[in-house]
Amino acid sequence: MKNEQRTEIMIIKRSWLSAVQVCVFLLALAFVSCHHPDDPPPPPPEPDPGKRDYVWSLDTLNHPDSYQTDMEDIWASSPTNVYVVGQNDRASTGVMYRYRGAGWMPVKLHVLDGGLINTGFELHAIYGFDTARIWSVGYKLRSNPNPPPNFFDSTFIIWFDGTAWREEPMERKRGQLLAIWGANAGDVWAGGTNGNLYHYTLGTWARRRDIDSTVFVLSIRGFATDDIYMTSARSLAGPDSAGYYMVYLNHWNGQIWERVDSFANVSGVWKFGRYLLTTDGHQLLSSLYGIYRYNGGCSWSSLLQSEQPLRIQGSSSKNIYGVGDYWRVFHWNGTDWRQIPTTITDMGLFTGVWSDNKETFIIGHNGRVTYIMHGK
Numbered sequence: 346m347k348n349e350q351r352t353e354i355m356i357i358k359r360s361w362l363s364a365v366q367v368c369v370f371l372l373a374l375a376f377v378s379c380h381h382p383d384d385p386p387p388p389p390p391e392p393d394p395g396k397r398d399y400v401w402s403l404d405t406l407n408h409p410d411s412y413q414t415d416m417e418d419i420w421a422s423s424p425t426n427v428y429v430v431g432q433n434d435r436a437s438t439g440v441m442y443r444y445r446g447a448g449w450m451p452v453k454l455h456v457l458d459g460g461l462i463n464t465g466f467e468l469h470a471i472y473g474f475d476t477a478r479i480w481s482v483g484y485k486l487r488s489n490p491n492p493p494p495n496f497f498d499s500t501f502i503i504w505f506d507g508t509a510w511r512e513e514p515m516e517r518k519r520g521q522l523l524a525i526w527g528a529n530a531g532d533v534w535a536g537g538t539n540g541n542l543y544h545y546t547l548g549t550w551a552r553r554r555d556i557d558s559t560v561f562v563l564s565i566r567g568f569a570t571d572d573i574y575m576t577s578a579r580s581l582a583g584p585d586s587a588g589y590y591m592v593y594l595n596h597w598n599g600q601i602w603e604r605v606d607s608f609a610n611v612s613g614v615w616k617f618g619r620y621l622l623t624t625d626g627h628q629l630l631s632s633l634y635g636i637y638r639y640n641g642g643c644s645w646s647s648l649l650q651s652e653q654p655l656r657i658q659g660s661s662s663k664n665i666y667g668v669g670d671y672w673r674v675f676h677w678n679g680t681d682w683r684q685i686p687t688t689i690t691d692m693g694l695f696t697g698v699w700s701d702n703k704e705t706f707i708i709g710h711n712g713r714v715t716y717i718m719h720g721k
Contacts, residue, residue, distance in 0.1 A: 392625065395664035395678030396702050399720030403688060406449055406715040408433045408440055416442070416708050416715040419697040420471040420479070424704040428452075429697075430481050431715065432467035439468040439483055441510075444706075449717070454503070454510050462512050466501050469537075470525045477507030478530040480545075482522035482537070500541050502550060515543065515550040526565040528573070534597075536562025536575065555602045560593070566621040566629070571599025574621055574629055574639075581609065592617070594631075594639075606643045617645050618655075624662045632657035636667050636675075649675060649682050658698040668695035668707055674718075689716055 408414040411433035421427035425446040433440050441452040453460040465486040473479030485501035500522050502513040520539030527533030533545040540558040543550050556562070560579045567573030575597070578590040594606040594617060608616040618633025629639040636649040636657055649655075653673060659665035663679030672695060674685040693711030700706070705720040 389626070392661035392663045392679075393702060394680065395659075395661075395676060396705075397676065397678060397683070397685075399705060401688075401718050401720045404449060404717040404719065406442055406717065407713075408435070408451065411435045411438075413713055414440060414715050415710040415712065416440070416717075417468070417696050418470045419699045419706060419708050420473055421699045421701075421706070422473065422475050424701065424706075426476055427699065427706055428471055428473075428479065428481075429708050429715070429717070430468035430471045430483075431710070432483075438464050439466045441468065441471075441481065452510065461509055462503060467521075468503075469521065469523050470535075472525045472527060472533070473505070474527070474530045477505065479505040480513075480525055480527075480533060480535070481510075482525045482535045484521035484537075487517070498538075500537065500543070502535060502543070513550055516552045518552060520561075524562055524565045524575075526567065526573075528567055528570040532570045534565050534573065534575075536565060536577075538562075556595075563619045564621040566623045567597070568623055568626055571597070573597040574623075575602070576617070576619055576621055576631065578619075581611070592619075606645075618657075620656050622657045622659060622665070624659060624665070628662050630657055630665070632667055636665075648677075651675075656695070656697060658700070660700050660702050664700060664702045666698040666700065666705070666707070668698055668709070670694040672709065674707060687718065 406414055406416065413434040416429040416431035419429045427444040428441060430441045439454060441454055442449045443452050454462050455464050457464060466483060468481050468483040471481040480502060482502050484498040487499040498521050499517045499519055502515060503510050504513055518541055520537055520541045522535050522537035522541060525535040536542045538561040540556045540560050542553040542555055542562060544553050556577060560577045563576040563578060565575045575595040577593045577595060581589045581591060589611045591607060591609050593604050595602050596605045615634045617631040617637045620632045622630045631637045632655045634654060635647055635651050636655060637645045638648055639645055649667060653670040655667035655669040657667050665677040667675040672687045672689045672693060674687060674695065675682055676685055691711050693709055695707055695709035697708045707718040709716050
């Protein structure tokens with residue numbers, strides 16, 4: 346009887362100790378994981394240094410029955426879903442190619458090729474979010490019935506729904522669209538010549554009247570739906586002002602576009618450039634005759650000088666490319682700028698880059714064919 350009582354007491358003690366140990370563990374876990382709501386969020390992880398040990402290959406695109414195949418922009422959701430857009434000389438026909446991991450294939454856009462879009466257009470820029478939500482912009486020839494009858498350029502947007510490319514219904518205006526960017530697939534901006542500016546929300550493209558017809562939009566990039574930057578320019582008037590512009594930096598705060606900086610390029614010195622790039626959620630860069638970092642207000646820092654125009658693109662603050670005329674490629678890996686040698690020997694220029702820091706595609710043309718450098 347005494348042995349049975351002693352056994353019961355030992356079982357009760359062990360159960361009690363187990364309960365105490367569980368409580369101590371839970372209290373320790375709560376103490377370690379507690380987070381005060383006023384504490385700042387942890388900083389995002391540092392991006393990896395830009396990769397440079399690529400093995401490069403070179404592809405050539407030449408559209409059938411066309412003397413000229415010029416690709417102007419590139420976008421990808423992954424290295425196996427890459428698009429390039431541009432034009433050829435076959436009746437002002439826009440051209441698009443897609444890379445899916447092996448070879449570049451022309452995309453069926455035109456009715457004559459089995460697509461859904463009538464001919465007489467060109468494409469200048471492309472941007473998307475995944476394999477099924479992609480837009481490309483440019484212009485389309487429109488007839489003018491008023492005397493004298495003629496044709497003029499009008500704004501033009503097409504989109505990919507995952508199955509086919511379709512022309513967007515929209516209020517058209519004379520001129521071309523040169524730039525497109527979106528914070529998400531439900532909030533996209535596009536702009537171009539003659540004050541053209543369009544905003545896509547609630548499934549519809551609406552023409553904005555924020556800028557006048559003497560200004561043309563050059564580039565759009567941002568961080569969020571209420572934190573977007575746009576470069577624009579206006580040609581200076583006067584007999585000695587040919588080739589000179591007022592260049593503006595504009596900011597969208599979710600309600601209005603405001604000019605936050607500007608300069609005239611008459612001195613030959615550029616304060617900032619045509620193209621924009623946003624990285625790591627906080628850094629705004631610009632490029633043309635050099636690469637510049639925006640410090641806020643009217644302050645910029647020069648990161649790289651160039652005698653030739655450069656177009657800037659990249660995946661992070663440590664993986665940035667500046668590409669341009671004479672097949673020049675500059676790369677920032679987080680430590681230094683380095684010029685990447687190329688094997689192309691004829692005259693031409695690079696027009697775009699896409700990189701995820703695992704693979705990189707660089708596109709350009711010589712006025713006749715398009716070259717694509719692919720680094721793995």
